[in-house]
Amino acid sequence: xxxxxxxxxxxxxxxxxxxxxxxxxxxxxxxxxxxxxxxxxxxxxxxxxxxxxxxxxxxxxxxxxxxxxxxxxxxxxxxxxxxxxxxxxxxxxxxxxxxxxxxxxxxxxxxxxxxxxxxxxxxxxxxxxxxxxxxxxxxxxxxxxxxxxxxxxxxxxxxxxxxxxxxxxxxxxxxxxxxxxxxxxxxxxxxxxxxxxxxxxxxxxxxxxxxxxxxxxxxxxxxxxxxxxxxxxxxxxxxxxxxxxxxxxxxxxxxxxxxxxxxxxxxxxxxxxxxxxxxxxxxxxxxxxxxxxxxxxxxxxxxxxxxxxxxxxxxxxxxxxxxxxxxxxxxxxxxxxxxxxxxxxxxxxxxxxxxxxxxxxxxxxxxxxxxxxxxxxxxxxxxxxxxxxxxxxxxxxxxxxxxxxxxxxxxxxxxxxxxxxxxxxxxxxxxxxxxxxxxxxxxxxxxxxxxxxxxxxxxxxxxxxxxxxxxxxxxxxxxxxxxxxxxxxxxxxxxxxxxxxxxxxxxxxxxxxxxxxxxxxxxxxxxxxxxxxxxxxxxxxxxxxxxxxxxxxxxxxxxxxxxxxxxxxxxxxxxxxxxxxxxxxxxxxxxxxxxxxxxxxxxxxxxxxxxxxxxxxxxxxxxxxxxxxxxxxxxxxxxxxxxxxxxxxxxxxxx
Numbered sequence: 001x002x003x004x005x006x007x008x009x010x011x012x013x014x015x016x017x018x019x020x021x022x023x024x025x026x027x028x029x030x031x032x033x034x035x036x037x038x039x040x041x042x043x044x045x046x047x048x049x050x051x052x053x054x055x056x057x058x059x060x061x062x063x064x065x066x067x068x069x070x071x072x073x074x075x076x077x078x079x080x081x082x083x084x085x086x087x088x089x090x091x092x093x094x095x096x097x098x099x100x101x102x103x104x105x106x107x108x109x110x111x112x113x114x115x116x117x118x119x120x121x122x123x124x125x126x127x128x129x130x131x132x133x134x135x136x137x138x139x140x141x142x143x144x145x146x147x148x149x150x151x152x153x154x155x156x157x158x159x160x161x162x163x164x165x166x167x168x169x170x171x172x173x174x175x176x177x178x179x180x181x182x183x184x185x186x187x188x189x190x191x192x193x194x195x196x197x198x199x200x201x202x203x204x205x206x207x208x209x210x211x212x213x214x215x216x217x218x219x220x221x222x223x224x225x226x227x228x229x230x231x232x233x234x235x236x237x238x239x240x241x242x243x244x245x246x247x248x249x250x251x252x253x254x255x256x257x258x259x260x261x262x263x264x265x266x267x268x269x270x271x272x273x274x275x276x277x278x279x280x281x282x283x284x285x286x287x288x289x290x291x292x293x294x295x296x297x298x299x300x301x302x303x304x305x306x307x308x309x310x311x312x313x314x315x316x317x318x319x320x321x322x323x324x325x326x327x328x329x330x331x332x333x334x335x336x337x338x339x340x341x342x343x344x345x346x347x348x349x350x351x352x353x354x355x356x357x358x359x360x361x362x363x364x365x366x367x368x369x370x371x372x373x374x375x376x377x378x379x380x381x382x383x384x385x386x387x388x389x390x391x392x393x394x395x396x397x398x399x400x401x402x403x404x405x406x407x408x409x410x411x412x413x414x415x416x417x418x419x420x421x422x423x424x425x426x427x428x429x430x431x432x433x434x435x436x437x438x439x440x441x442x443x444x445x446x447x448x449x450x451x452x453x454x455x456x457x458x459x460x461x462x463x464x465x466x467x468x469x470x471x472x473x474x475x476x477x478x479x480x481x482x483x484x485x486x487x488x489x490x491x492x493x494x495x496x497x498x499x500x501x502x503x504x505x506x507x508x509x510x511x512x513x514x515x516x517x518x519x520x521x522x523x524x525x526x527x528x529x530x531x532x533x534x535x536x537x538x539x540x541x542x543x544x545x546x547x548x549x550x551x552x553x554x555x556x557x558x559x560x561x562x563x564x565x566x567x568x569x570x571x572x573x574x575x576x577x578x579x580x581x582x583x584x585x586x587x588x589x590x591x592x593x594x595x596x597x598x599x600x601x602x603x604x605x606x607x608x609x610x611x612x613x614x615x616x617x618x619x620x621x622x623x624x625x626x627x628x629x630x631x632x633x634x635x636x637x638x639x640x641x642x643x644x645x646x647x648x649x650x651x652x653x654x655x
Contacts (some may be wrong), residue, residue, distance in 0.1 A: 006330050009037075010324035011088055011294035014257060014312045017042035017067035019422050021077035024067040027309060028082060034313060035320055038088040039120075040296050041078070042066035043100070045531035045582055048135040049558070050096050050477025053426045056560060059591070061531050062423035065306075066092075070430050071472045073105040076110070085113035086353070088121035088293065090165070090257060094136040097124040098150050099476045102463035105158070121162040121213060121257070124150055127188040128167045130369050131376060131487040132174035134533020134557045140366045141483035146459060147254045148195045153460035155200065155208050164192060165215040165257065172217035172474075173263045174364060174536050177382025178228045179351030184372055184573060186235060187356060187365040193244060193438040194364070209240055210251035216292070218283040220276055225283035227341055229290035229346040232256070251347030257294035258284045267632045269396030269403050273300040278318055285322060288333040295319055298316055301408070303631055305415030305583065305613060370490045377492035377539050383412070384540055388635055389503075397634060416581070430472070437470035445469035446479060453483040491535070491556045504548055509639060510644045511549040512641040516650045518574065521551040524643060525573040527564040528557045529588045530580060537609060538579035544636045545643070560594035565599055573604060574647040582611040586619060593623050605646040609633075 014031055016026045016039075028039055031509055043066040045059040052070050053062045062068050069075055084107065093100045101122050108115055116241035126143040129136040136143065146640045149161035168176070176184065189212055216232065218225045233254040240252035260280035277297050284292040297315040299307030307315075322328060335341045362368040386392040393399050408414055421539055445466040452462040459480075466476060515521045526542045528535060535557050553571050568576050576596075580588060589608055596602055609629040617628040627642055634647040 003097035011038040011619035012319045013038045013296040015040045015296045019063040021074045025080050027371040039088040050137050052474030064583040075107045084108040085117050091122050094129050097122040098463050102467040106467040119160045121165045125167040126163040132170040138484040139487040149458045162213040165213050167215040169217040174376040187359045191365040206246040206251040214256035216256045216258045218280045223282040227344040230345045233290045258292040259296045262298045267303045267524040271356045271406050301414050308416045343456035357476035441469040450479045507548045514648045524550045525576045526554040530584050532582035533557050534581045548640050565595040569631045575605045577607045
């Protein structure tokens, strides 16, 4: 009997980057030595949103959720002693994707690499940024044009590179149902391909289609999630064949990488997250026909803060055990012909096709951004409602909350903490870089870049030239902002009350009573200071406050503390709530509290929510913050009751 040849394992990655380029480089080389087979780069928020480390909006954000890359020198340090010609590198970067790819290419050329052999991905999906993640810069049309620029450039110069990873990952994080995740991601892909089709010869277009990849989420309902992956593969094949006339099946193949669901990680009993991660990985590996090309797993403690190297190693070992110790890769697809699987896949495809037809009727993904954002906020509200009501069980959160203390969280608190001095040191290196470069070459490169953007030319050649000249990330993005303007994405939070008032009667009555005492409707200002674009929590707080009868003010992401204080003054807010998930809560809240006191608003209660360690929570309370909420505080009605109590004049008088 002929033995079946074992399949090659997927690319094994960990999503990593922090503090500085040098520290991240050491982590990358360590992970590669432990058996990791590809790199996945996490950039900090200033890099993602096109600001240098010394910009006012960068305060508190430098090196927190990823590595700061401000110029060619940082990129050199990031990949020191890592031969890029031999590496497969995924870069989670969107608005500044052309720029970071330009820096990567420049470093590869310095290494002597043949850039036509470079392999990897830039995420480069701006539509999901508008919908869920918030690291956008320019409006949809010019952003779509830059995505096409990258694809066209890669096709010509870096043919093995994936110029776009259509990212449904954050759609699920924002609450998308499987059908919405399928439809919204595929609509994004068609929007990009429609933009690309006129830019290449018809005979070359199928090859370009074959370079579009996807980055997908896998949740805890792993049978449904596995079926979703099979549905993705079928629908993508269908779209490529019917919409674009791609005949070669290899160019219609659904190529995707995955990170499993960080949304499902819990602060409570965090050791349970290990099982969640493992089970979710099965969804993207068990079915051969829908198996991920690359897998990166979060660490068990990412609901608490940054993982340590050991935590990342643990997640990597899960992949290695499945890939190398089990017999999974020795078999053909295990689910072919399974009637239950086939039925679920068809149901998901039917729902996705209906939503795709709806989006096409609106003019495609770009025209439907407001609609999609509203649907995501609504779906996420439904999801949270089911958890609150106990209809969806989350172990250790809304059931079986009692447990033994975790020995994994002793000593250093179970997470890595970035040294506060990192930001000042990075700014020092940035100033040194500016002082040592050729200013004439920089000015000329920026002028060429701006001209390319203004004239509608492909910005990639000018970006590569600018990278080599010493231009910084903030300077590159400033040219794009100057030519194309900045975009404010939809919040998905309607001003009027919804009809979802079940279980809110007592709260609505309390808001009415307190509003009468105040002499006007209770005004709640929700603000997101800094660069954190994870707006799901802020949106749900705003929606629930609205449905409880409060007058809400929520203008979305990326505000300075000064702007929030001015809004509190102008709106005569009764309470201010801040949402910060990027780890920058201490400096941002410190700044905002100081500004509120200077503006004579120090008596307005301030509440803060985010991924906030206990010690930081104590510091915030000492600063004058009234309440601190973390992911364990999932009962939104309890938070609403706290808000009413905080601003009740009778309660204040009684004190």
